[in-house]
Amino acid sequence: MIALMEFINFYLIPGVVLGSIYALGAVGITLTFGILRFANFAHGETMTLGVYFTWTLMQITPFHPLVILPASMLLTVIVVLGIDRVFYKPFRASPTIMVVMASFGIMLMVRSIIQFIWGVQLKGLVPGIQRPMLLFDSLRISPKHMVIIASAVVLVLAIHLLLSRTKIGKAMRAMSDSPELARLTGIGTEKIVMTTWVVGASLACAAGVFLAYDTHVETMMGFKLLLPMFAAAILGGVGKPYGAIAGGLIIGLVEELSSYPWIGTEPLLNPGYKAGVAFAIMVLMLLWRPSGLFRGRVF
């Protein structure tokens, strides 16, 4: 019983928290992949940027990060739309690899600007350590984690409503299915592209802020999430937002559970290699079923 509680408190819940963060980030990756047809290497930096906007707003206002989140989402979206206009749009009709390269450059440009403006030292989003709440005697969950999970659920629900109930959301899915047919159907491509950036950047900002809320603020945090997010998108099937959410949760859980002492008393996997788990899952998936669990597009 104690062992089970320990498992839930120290492995399962952190896994769900991390998984929710990956899931939110991976939705943007998969939508960009499906609709703009390229792997956006700058997505991690979009997250980092959102976090620093939030941190800055928190220095000048007394509000909780969740209250500030919409404002920092808006700022992130504005920057990302600007980047699209200047750096990605010229390549719409070019081979995708040009945009991938441009995004690779943007990744380093955005990060270096963040490092220049805010410096590289660690910052905390919220000061101090919060004591976990005890539920049912031994189930410990920190209020932070509850906030993150609840907010992630709300956001996932919002994405779901957008994609399944609104005209523009359905058009996004349609374009992710087949951009050529979407054009023949009269769906205005640029409008969908813009919406994709808005959705992707907002969710990236939220995911980054949740991670910073759970841990701390640093300039490499987005890049560290890039690989798990790609892995989640590929696991779920490229172009499939629901797949990305599932993929994100799976990868977050597997990462955390990989260091649980399943056999004997030692962690199954040296925690130093946790970051390699996502990569391993991705490679296995590419070998076994490149279309992903949800039959996404294969390039």
Add this chain to the structure above:
Amino acid sequence: MEQSYGIFLYIISLATMGGIYAMLTLGLNIQWGFTGLFNVGIAGFFAIGAYVSAILTTPETTRHLGGFELPYILGFSASMVVTALIAWGVGKVCLRLRSDYLAIATIGIGEIFRLVLKNETWATNGPRGVSMIPKPFESLAEPYNQLMFLALVLVTVVVIYLLIEAACKSPWGRVMTAIRENEPAARAAGKNVERFRMEAFVIGCMIMGLAGAFTAQYLKFIDPNATELTTTTFLVWVMLIVGGSANNKGAILGAFVMWTVWSASEILTSRLPDDMAIRTAYVRIFLIGLALQIMLQKFPGGIIPEKRPKPSRSPE
């Protein structure tokens, strides 16, 4: 006098590092320029070469695997062999995928290597790195030791250049270009596209491994920061794009030009007060990134664009 001697040594070191970067750009050029493989794991293959050579040539120590004290020629050779083997394994998994996936996979591999270097302390001394790596010609007096090392680097670059040029002009090179330009047609002509891709990938990585070995021997020290994405992978890409991809002269020129710019700008920023110096270092990365974007949009061919047999591409 003192000062001009200092400048002389600086130019030697500039040319040496420029030469090592030229190896990296030539290796990348085989992959990207001639075959169209989007490898962003340069840092990883560079690190493998560096560590293999470092471990094989260092004297015995308790800090990491080693004590073989092999001659550097063997260190260089081994680093190429090991890098080639690992590249082959990576290629087996990734090369059949579309370019974006290769990029994701290779960037991941770079990160995995970094994890291994950090965690397998018994072999690599973890984050503290491998030091006391012997440097070829270091027993000679200054500046002859530096000059000899530079000569070794430059001779290697020239040899690699000549080999690649010969390969490109051979039927092998023509098939490579055919695959990049029109894969279905190459396939229809009965070419084993996978095998050619694999060859280009492995050879390119091998040269990157060699560049890593040279760096380790030159700096006498290597740590996991050598797998840092900005200076190893990104800078090499910018060098190739600026110089002109699919053109070996352009690749070499890009390496020397961009390394000079990168290195000279460091001198400028290091004169600034400490806090400013650290911050302006990031501005340098930003400007290099901007240079890449401008090249991509305005001069996609680079300084010395590719010489093409036909003036225009057929429409898609």
Add this chain to the structure above:
Amino acid sequence: MAVLSLDQVVGGYGDTQILHGVSMHVDEGEIVVIIGPNGAGKSTVMKAVFGLLNLSSGRVLLDDNEITNMPTEMVVRQGVCYVPQTANIFPSLTVEENLEMGAYVRNDDFRPRMAEIYDLFPPLLEKRKHPAGTLSGGQRQMVAMGKAMMLEPKILLLDEPTAGLSPKFRGEIFSIIRTVNNAGTPILMVEQNAKQALKIAGRGYVLVDGKNKFEGAGQALLDDPEVGEMFLGGGSHKVAS
């Protein structure tokens, strides 16, 4: 009066000219078939109407309004719908969502129209909540056409609707096309299965090397010995390559 007419259309991709002067027209209520050998530019004619091709000369008129070189989205808004040969549905969207996408450029209430489509293709009503990608070949073709008809188009362009289908399905598709046409939509289609297509068509055009070669009533073309020799394979069906 002609709903759609092409007048001496010349164009292609980049430097490659494919159409060297094609003229044709489709009248109210008609089914018109374009046949011809591979590479004659049959599908290219459809793309020319749809703004997917650069026309260097000639004109395309829709109800006497010029739509030459108009961007695709605008052509759709003018009331031309195009069903490509492959990838003509959104597989991960449900049948109903596919129909909604067909009405994307409409801003009014399209539900009555959707009900009409379901009346026309009863199997779709049954499967409306299923992802379109899970449907059978014939049903997918219904989705593709239903989706195109959501706009109540002035004309429907079909690119080889029966390519790659078995003879049984082919018959099914042709009867769907007739149903759609009977409901009042004129149709211009490219078809490899020339014999069957000409049977349901009012008129046909034979295209060779990007130019008109023959034209006439469906039955007249079927009976023409030269056309029969060239494209109808002397009695056996020529299957699309």
